[in-house]
Amino acid sequence: MPDDFAPRAASVTDNDRTLAGAVRSGVRDFKTENPVEFREMVGEFDGRQANVAVIGFGRINVRVGGGDVVIEPGLGSGEMMHGAVYREAAQLIAAGRLTPLQAYFRGDVIVRAAAGDLHNGYGFFVRFAELAFGSARLRTQLDELCDEFL
Amino acid sequence: MNVRNPYDAVVVGAGPAGCAAAYHLAVRGRRVLLLEAQRFPRDKVCGDALTQRAVRILAAMGVLDCLPHAERMRGARVHMRGRGWRDFVYDAYPGTDSHGLVVPRVVLDEAVARRAVAVGAELWEGAAVTAPIVEGGRVVGVRVFRGGRPVDVRAAVVVAADGARSPLARAVGLLPGGELGVGVGVRGYLTGLDGLRDLQEAFLPLDDVAGRDLLPSFGWINPTGASEANVGVALFRPGYEGRAEQVLQHFLARLSTRGKEFGGRLRGEWATAPFRLDFSPDRCVADGILLVGDAAGLVNPFTGEGISYALESGKIAAEVIDRGLTNDPARPDLLDHALLLEHSYSGWLGAGRRSAQRYQFVWRVLESTFDSERAPFALCRRAVLLPEGIGELRANRTIDDVATLMAPGVEVRADLLGVGELMTSSVRDEWPFLARVATSGWGDPGVPFRPALLLLLATHFGDPGTRCGIKQSAAIKLGAAIELSALAALAQLGVENTPTPHSSWGNRFAILVSDLLMSKSLHLATDGGPQALSVLSQAVTKVCTGRIRERQHAFDPGVTEDEHLSLVELQTASSFELPCRLGAVVAGADPEHAASLASYGRALGVAFRLTEDIRMLTGANGPGDNTAGAVLRDGTLAHPVLIALRRTQGRLTSLVRGGCRTAGEVDEAVALVRESGALEVTRALAREQAVRAAVALEALPEGPPRASLFALIDYAVTRRLPQRPALESLFG
Numbered sequence: 001m002p003d004d005f006a007p008r009a010a011s012v013t014d015n016d017r018t019l020a021g022a023v024r025s026g027v028r029d030f031k032t033e034n035p036v037e038f039r040e041m042v043g044e045f046d047g048r049q050a051n052v053a054v055i056g057f058g059r060i061n062v063r064v065g066g067g068d069v070v071i072e073p074g075l076g077s078g079e080m081m082h083g084a085v086y087r088e089a090a091q092l093i094a095a096g097r098l099t100p101l102q103a104y105f106r107g108d109v110i111v112r113a114a115a116g117d118l119h120n121g122y123g124f125f126v127r128f129a130e131l132a133f134g135s136a137r138l139r140t141q142l143d144e145l146c147d148e149f150l
Numbered sequence: 151m152n153v154r155n156p157y158d159a160v161v162v163g164a165g166p167a168g169c170a171a172a173y174h175l176a177v178r179g180r181r182v183l184l185l186e187a188q189r190f191p192r193d194k195v196c197g198d199a200l201t202q203r204a205v206r207i208l209a210a211m212g213v214l215d216c217l218p219h220a221e222r223m224r225g226a227r228v229h230m231r232g233r234g235w236r237d238f239v240y241d242a243y244p245g246t247d248s249h250g251l252v253v254p255r256v257v258l259d260e261a262v263a264r265r266a267v268a269v270g271a272e273l274w275e276g277a278a279v280t281a282p283i284v285e286g287g288r289v290v291g292v293r294v295f296r297g298g299r300p301v302d303v304r305a306a307v308v309v310a311a312d313g314a315r316s317p318l319a320r321a322v323g324l325l326p327g328g329e330l331g332v333g334v335g336v337r338g339y340l341t342g343l344d345g346l347r348d349l350q351e352a353f354l355p356l357d358d359v360a361g362r363d364l365l366p367s368f369g370w371i372n373p374t375g376a377s378e379a380n381v382g383v384a385l386f387r388p389g390y391e392g393r394a395e396q397v398l399q400h401f402l403a404r405l406s407t408r409g410k411e412f413g414g415r416l417r418g419e420w421a422t423a424p425f426r427l428d429f430s431p432d433r434c435v436a437d438g439i440l441l442v443g444d445a446a447g448l449v450n451p452f453t454g455e456g457i458s459y460a461l462e463s464g465k466i467a468a469e470v471i472d473r474g475l476t477n478d479p480a481r482p483d484l485l486d487h488a489l490l491l492e493h494s495y496s497g498w499l500g501a502g503r504r505s506a507q508r509y510q511f512v513w514r515v516l517e518s519t520f521d522s523e524r525a526p527f528a529l530c531r532r533a534v535l536l537p538e539g540i541g542e543l544r545a546n547r548t549i550d551d552v553a554t555l556m557a558p559g560v561e562v563r564a565d566l567l568g569v570g571e572l573m574t575s576s577v578r579d580e581w582p583f584l585a586r587v588a589t590s591g592w593g594d595p596g597v598p599f600r601p602a603l604l605l606l607l608a609t610h611f612g613d614p615g616t617r618c619g620i621k622q623s624a625a626i627k628l629g630a631a632i633e634l635s636a637l638a639a640l641a642q643l644g645v646e647n648t649p650t651p652h653s654s655w656g657n658r659f660a661i662l663v664s665d666l667l668m669s670k671s672l673h674l675a676t677d678g679g680p681q682a683l684s685v686l687s688q689a690v691t692k693v694c695t696g697r698i699r700e701r702q703h704a705f706d707p708g709v710t711e712d713e714h715l716s717l718v719e720l721q722t723a724s725s726f727e728l729p730c731r732l733g734a735v736v737a738g739a740d741p742e743h744a745a746s747l748a749s750y751g752r753a754l755g756v757a758f759r760l761t762e763d764i765r766m767l768t769g770a771n772g773p774g775d776n777t778a779g780a781v782l783r784d785g786t787l788a789h790p791v792l793i794a795l796r797r798t799q800g801r802l803t804s805l806v807r808g809g810c811r812t813a814g815e816v817d818e819a820v821a822l823v824r825e826s827g828a829l830e831v832t833r834a835l836a837r838e839q840a841v842r843a844a845v846a847l848e849a850l851p852e853g854p855p856r857a858s859l860f861a862l863i864d865y866a867v868t869r870r871l872p873q874r875p876a877l878e879s880l881f882g
Contacts, residue, residue: 011437055490
């Protein structure tokens with residue numbers, strides 16, 4: 001292996017940073033609009049982390065701890081939950097033309113996790129995705145993100 | 151296209167994976183160069199078999215039309231050492247592509263490459279890649295030896311489709327050092343053969359020359375023509391490479407014992423090739439380079455099949471590259487490749503390396519259970535031997551899908567997806583292929599009977615706060631616990647008394663699987679609190695007590711009807727009462743409703759079991775169902791048999807005591823039962839139990855959930871389901 005070669009996984013792209021910023025903002029909005037659900041979620045996932053991707057766009061690492069969610073651009077290391085959604089599917093969901101569950105059944109939403117975690121992640125996804133995508137602020141934010149990168 | 155790079159992508163290796171990548175990039179309008187070290191037509195060491203899945207992919211690419219006549223395979227015949235053979239046919243699920251093919255790689259690879267060229271890819275033959283070009287920590291092209299001189303080819307992305315050895319992957323540090331691969335295959339073409347069948351034939355497992363050690367291996371015969379076949383062996387573990395020749399000769403000697411039909415002559419030479427089983431998504435991508443096909447270790451760890459994965463991974467790579475180039479033509483982001491491969495193959499191929507280490511055990515289990523019709527063994531056979539094509543088909547009669555019985559407004563499907571996922575994840579770590587067993591039939595969001603009961607009750611009765619997350623989560627966990635305990639009971643049914651050289655493997659396996667599933671079930675139930683755990687353990691105790699008593703009364707025609715019905719109450723009614731009681735616990739239902747639900751579950755269970763007895767004796771499960779024979783040989787007495795014994799005595803008593811040793815005796819016993827009118831008596835009793843269940847429901851509030859429970863009663867007696875609506879309409 002050449003000395004100057006670095007695995008791509010160690011790097012962070014501009015899109016990763018943009019995505020992280022947008023998701024931070026989205027989480028902040030979700031927290032403001034749904035404080036009870038937010039507390040329930042961070043309580044359930046306290047101490048856990050996940051890599052989440054918008055396929056064809058970027059990746060972030062999400063950590064939950066201390067009653068809040070920390071979002072960093074790029075992938076975290078080690079075994080953890082993985083979640084992904086195709087960008088087109090995210091847009092359709094945001095536009096109200098596809099439900100998160102439909103996207104899941106179509107394979108446009110991908111979730112992989114170690115034993116047990118998958119279920120929790122899935123359950124919260126089903127419960128909160130509709131809620132989150134029902135938020136006018138989040139939809140506006142997604143529109144801005146789409147405008148910028150499509 | 152970047153000004154500096156004449157190509158968007160350069161694909162190294164024109165096998166199925168590389169050609170698929172080139173094809174899918176070219177049809178997206180990308181400039182792609184496909185490099186092949188040799189010149190077409192050129193051969194590769196391979197079994198040449200295309201599964202139904204591979205056929206589908208090739209059809210979508212338009213390659214099938216370019217292929218010359220190929221031998222169509224209607225399925226696979228799997229031979230198990232010392233245990234005969236079984237056929238697994240594709241046309242159990244008819245369709246235009248319900249077949250496999252055997253296409254020699256010398257033909258297939260050229261056809262796929264020409265197809266890629268036809269849609270716009272550029273192909274260089276006789277172009278050997280000698281090294282990657284790496285700049286600033288990124289692969290930016292490859293050095294090619296072509297026409298007697300080196301040429302540097304630059305591209306935004308390099309796709310390594312250069313086989314199990316993958317010099318490119320090794321050069322950039324994506325292959326572990328040292329060991330080349332973890333398997334080896336040897337094959338040759340034999341001509342002048344008679345008696346070839348329109349089936350791929352696989353022989354499991356092979357042994358060493360002395361016949362002492364079973365090896366993690368298999369042999370195959372894949373007919374390539376009327377009298378010619380691709381014949382070979384594969385050994386899956388590292389360190390066995392030196393034994394391949396020896397194993398091959400032993401395999402051929404074994405084939406010759408089949409008779410004169412296998413007296414062919416070798417055309418050409420025997421050829422050997424390594425293959426990798428160490429798929430790991432993390433090492434399938436680095437900056438500027440992607441791995442596909444054999445280079446990525448995408449080989450089925452149980453059958454050696456790799457062409458369908460090669461074609462699929464090529465397509466996935468092309469999609470990732472295309473998206474990456476759209477966003478950043480100079481430096482496309484490729485990391486999604488690892489994520490998508492992981493999504494497609496982890497949990498199965500991702501477990502390949504671990505599974506290879508356990509082959510000795512798995513294959514001994516398969517050998518000893520090969521001729522068993524028991525449900526857990528049948529599921530394991532399909533899951534382990536034929537995950538490709540045939541294995542992905544849904545043919546599981548052990549889990550009923552009652553989705554269409556749910557009344558409008560009652561939605562338990564989403565939660566049941568959670569149940570299925572949880573069941574899978576519960577067993578995935580310990581024994582990867584069990585995950586497939588546990589979830590056979592869960593490919594789409596079906597609604598299994600018992601968890602549906604629980605979720606219906608947990609989410610639609612009791613206090614209005616039931617839908618809040620904690621209770622819903624507990625209900626999903628308890629649903630998984632119930633279904634795992636049911637599978638544990640099924641695994642117990644796999645314990646047989648038949649003495650065979652390896653029967654202890656079968657029994658041991660069944661017992662261990664049952665214990666594993668039960669322990670997982672109890673672990674999940676702890677989340678429902680002490681009361682839920684108590685309810686579950688009481689039910690399991692009842693079921694096991696019923697089983698023990700049933701064994702005590704086996705082959706005893708003197709059992710009374712009341713005694714028999716008490717066994718049914720213990721064994722079957724308990725397992726239906728369980729979800730009802732757990733549902734009531736989770737819902738926080740008041741004591742009166744909880745008692746009604748328990749009564750409902752018990753009566754429903756008895757009705758279900760009596761109906762099942764009738765179906766067993768009337769062959770309602772379809773051709774090939776020999777449950778009646780298995781049960782009679784086991785000494786288990788179904789309700790209609792007991793009624794018939796009271797009415798006929800004589801010959802039937804003798805047959806029951808003797809355990810119906812032959813198929814003729816089974817047929818005779820079944821005929822005597824049917825002629826006695828016993829089926830009508832059992833049917834009437836089942837209806838009576840259904841009425842009891844309906845009466846119990848009267849105490850519950852009216853509404854769609856209660857209507858669903860009534861529909862389940864009807865199903866328990868008739869086993870008829872309304873036609874299922876299309877998936878899309880469920881979300882309207």
